[in-house]
Structure formats: structure tokens, C-alpha cells
Amino acid sequence: MKKIYGNDELLGTLNAMVQSGRTAQSVIFYGETGSGRFSAATYYTAQLMCQSPVEGAPCGCCTACRTVMSLSHPDVTLVPTSGKLGGYSVETARAVCSDAFVKPNNRSGRKVYIFRNCRNMDVRTQNTLLKLIEEPPEYALFLFTAESKYEFLPTIISRCVCFGLSLCTEEESRLALREEGYGEEEIEQAVSCFHGNVGMCSQYIMDERLRRLVDLTKALSESIIRKDEYGLNCAFYSVGSDRESVRNVLSMTDKLFRDAAVLAKDSSARTISCCPDSAARLSQMISAYQAARIHYKLEKAWDAVQHNVSVPLVLAGLCAEMMEIVC
Numbered sequence: 001m002k003k004i005y006g007n008d009e010l011l012g013t014l015n016a017m018v019q020s021g022r023t024a025q026s027v028i029f030y031g032e033t034g035s036g037r038f039s040a041a042t043y044y045t046a047q048l049m050c051q052s053p054v055e056g057a058p059c060g061c062c063t064a065c066r067t068v069m070s071l072s073h074p075d076v077t078l079v080p081t082s083g084k085l086g087g088y089s090v091e092t093a094r095a096v097c098s099d100a101f102v103k104p105n106n107r108s109g110r111k112v113y114i115f116r117n118c119r120n121m122d123v124r125t126q127n128t129l130l131k132l133i134e135e136p137p138e139y140a141l142f143l144f145t146a147e148s149k150y151e152f153l154p155t156i157i158s159r160c161v162c163f164g165l166s167l168c169t170e171e172e173s174r175l176a177l178r179e180e181g182y183g184e185e186e187i188e189q190a191v192s193c194f195h196g197n198v199g200m201c202s203q204y205i206m207d208e209r210l211r212r213l214v215d216l217t218k219a220l221s222e223s224i225i226r227k228d229e230y231g232l233n234c235a236f237y238s239v240g241s242d243r244e245s246v247r248n249v250l251s252m253t254d255k256l257f258r259d260a261a262v263l264a265k266d267s268s269a270r271t272i273s274c275c276p277d278s279a280a281r282l283s284q285m286i287s288a289y290q291a292a293r294i295h296y297k298l299e300k301a302w303d304a305v306q307h308n309v310s311v312p313l314v315l316a317g318l319c320a321e322m323m324e325i326v327c
């Protein structure tokens, strides 16, 4: 079983829960992208399916564990997303509702449905699932992963046990990446950008596109420091229209301004952004209030992108707003 770093307390709670036989049927694993929420959901699933668990923990070797990890277990469903925004449709929720009443045929006698990356899950979809979560068949479990538990309706949250994933320390991050077999140099580069976020560090090493987005975020921060609106526009334009790329750049930019605000108060504070040098220079030129206003604008921009507003339009507007705030 792949080790999950930095979340010993959570794993301990899950082990104790399984050992005592009081397993939660609906669970939300939340945390930032790359923090290991899907790994935690897979771990919990393996715990439930494992043929010979050790003190509540999955053995990692039996057929059940191996098929859970390779997502090929016949009674574990990774619920499919649909549409341009990759959401969960009402039709999908209805299909899960009827499938959940078909009894499982594995030794553990359980069925698990995993809803991965629930971003702004449609209210109608949530209401369709609510009935099922309120009165689920005793063998069925529903696991959700999301950035925040508040992506869900209060009625759903109240029916779920919610677990937050913590980020690792940089040292734990290095250990996890070494275990994946990466080289020291690439590990250092990745950790300097994504610190204790193992998932993002690993993606940074593997995915050239993410490395390009980090470079774009650095270019973007340089343009802001130079108060160069044209440069900022060009950097945003180069991000393209792919929503995942936009989300990454907005999130990295948000962390940059968060660091700038923190460094303004304490220049030795721990940073979380991919370009701490730029954050340090920004901290000399903007106030915490300006950083907070930019944070709000970035959230608003991401919200518009999620609601299908044209990406170039949103980014052009954001660029103008950011310039107005920093100048």
C-alpha cells in the first residue's frame, strides 16, 4: 500500500473506526488538490475490502487490496463525470441510486462509490444523492473528495463524516518523492515550488505542462512587480483556455499574494507559493489589504470560469482589476 505522508492522525482514526466496526457510510475527504484526499479515499476503501486487515489497516497484498489500488475491484465504482466542466449529472446520480440497490458479490459484502473532485456539485445531483445517503443499503458506502466540505449542501454535510487532509512538511514531501523513485535534483525543484503538497510536487516532476504554468506564474508575478499591464496580459493570455490550467495558475497566484501579505508582517515567515522571491519583493510594495482584495478578485475569476464564462474574457478582466489594485 502506498504510504500516505503527513496524515498519521487521520489514518489512525480510520484504522480505529474500521477496527471497532463503526465504519461511516458516507465520507467527505477534503483538502487542496494534491494533498492526498483521493489516496485517503482509496485507503479507506481498501480497509473495507481487505481480506486480512492488520489492526484496521489494509494488508496491501491481498487480491482485494490490489484491485482497489488499481481501481479494478468489481464492487468499487469510480463514478464517472460528464460535460465540459467535468461535473456529476443528475442522470449519473440516478444511475448510482439504482445500482446501489444491487447487492455486492465480494467477500467483504460491501460496495463503494467514489465521487472524485466534487467541485460545485450540481444542487439537483446532490438532492438526488441525498435520499440515498439518508437511507443507504447497509452494504453501500459513498466517498466524496473535494477542495472544501462546503462544496456540498449542508444537508449532505450533516449526513457525512468529514476528514480534512493536511499538507506534509517539506521533509516528508522529500521522503514521499524519494519513495516514488525521483532524483534529488528534480525533488528539490519540485519542493521549492509546491513545498509539502506531495501530489503537486509529483505532478511538477512528471508533467511538463505544469512546469510551464509555474513559469507563467513567475512571469506574471514579475509583470505585477514591474506594474507592466501588457506583460501581465500576455502571461494570462499564454495560459490558454483549459480550465485545469487556469485553476492552477489562479491558485498559484493566490498563494503568491498570500505569501506577500504574510511576509509584509514577518519577513522570515514560512512561504507556500511557487515563487517566494517574487512574494518577498511584492511584500515591499503592496499592503495586506491590497493582497486581500486581489485574493477576492482571484476567487471571483475562478467562480466565473466554473460558471462557463469565457476564459479569455475573465482573465482580461482580472488583469485590469489586479493592475488597478497594485498601481
Ligand SMILES: [Zn+2]
Pocket (backbone or CB within 6 Å): 049, 050, 051, 052, 053, 058, 059, 060, 061, 062, 063, 064, 065, 066
Ligand atoms: Zn488486503
